[in-house]
Amino acid sequence: AQSVTQPDIHITVSEGASLELRCNYSYGATPYLFWYVQSPGQGLQLLLKYFSGDTLVQGIKGFEAEFKRSQSSFNLRKPSVHWSDAAEYFCAVARLMNTGFQKLVFGTGTRLLVSP
Amino acid sequence: DAGITQSPRYKITETGRQVTLMCHQTWSHSYMFWYRQDLGHGLRLIYYSAAADITDKGEVPDGYVVSRSKTENFPLTLESATRSQTSVYFCASSESDSIYGYTFGSGTRLTVV
Numbered sequence: 001a002q003s004v005t006q007p008d009i010h011i012t013v014s015e016g017a018s019l020e021l022r023c024n025y026s027y028g029a030t031p032y033l034f035w036y037v038q039s040p041g042q043g044l045q046l047l048l049k050y051f052s053g054d055t056l057v058q059g060i061k062g063f064e065a066e067f068k069r070s071q072s073s074f075n076l077r078k079p080s081v082h083w084s085d086a087a088e089y090f091c092a093v094a095r096l097m098n099t100g101f102q103k104l105v106f107g108t109g110t111r112l113l114v115s116p
Numbered sequence: 117d118a119g120i121t122q123s124p125r126y127k128i129t130e131t132g133r134q135v136t137l138m139c140h141q142t143w144s145h146s147y148m149f150w151y152r153q154d155l156g157h158g159l160r161l162i163y164y165s166a167a168a169d170i171t172d173k174g175e176v177p178d179g180y181v182v183s184r185s186k187t188e189n190f191p192l193t194l195e196s197a198t199r200s201q202t203s204v205y206f207c208a209s210s211e212s213d214s215i216y217g218y219t220f221g222s223g224t225r226l227t228v229v
Contacts, residue, residue, distance in 0.1 A: 043220035
């Protein structure tokens, strides 16, 4: 079954430093992959998504992610972190149901802390 | 207001009581979902709906009931609340397929005492 693993429960990064959040997926074919961000007390917001084509995907708020089939990874990156990026980040993969519908399966999330 | 709204934002209820969480979306999205978010588990799908009057179970449906008589509304009912149902509940909607990604509401924090 399709699944997503986020190996880091929380990460602390200094403001201005670069960021990489890890995501590994388990899927037989080319997956549909997503990154969401959840600010404190808020719902989830879509950062970016990958369906096919260019393996480097640009998203909102200066984030990007790279799909690497050989490593089954879809890591999220940002070259310079801002204090407002402190939030929880979720990776997700679309899972095909018997009905033909694809539902999202989420990882357990990575909490990003930004230090001054 | 356009978007997806959940009510209430916070709810405290007693064990054994019935409680209903509301979800309303203004886009006429076909698909709607209910997730619960718990520490260490991420988001887990409770129920989803592909259209009005069409619902199906997700990963953790026990103890929950849903209905969808109108496209825009997707209420979630806890028939007899238990402490294990203390959680943050998120409603989401999607146009027609998850390849477009979901739009989430702001969540309902439910505490069962």
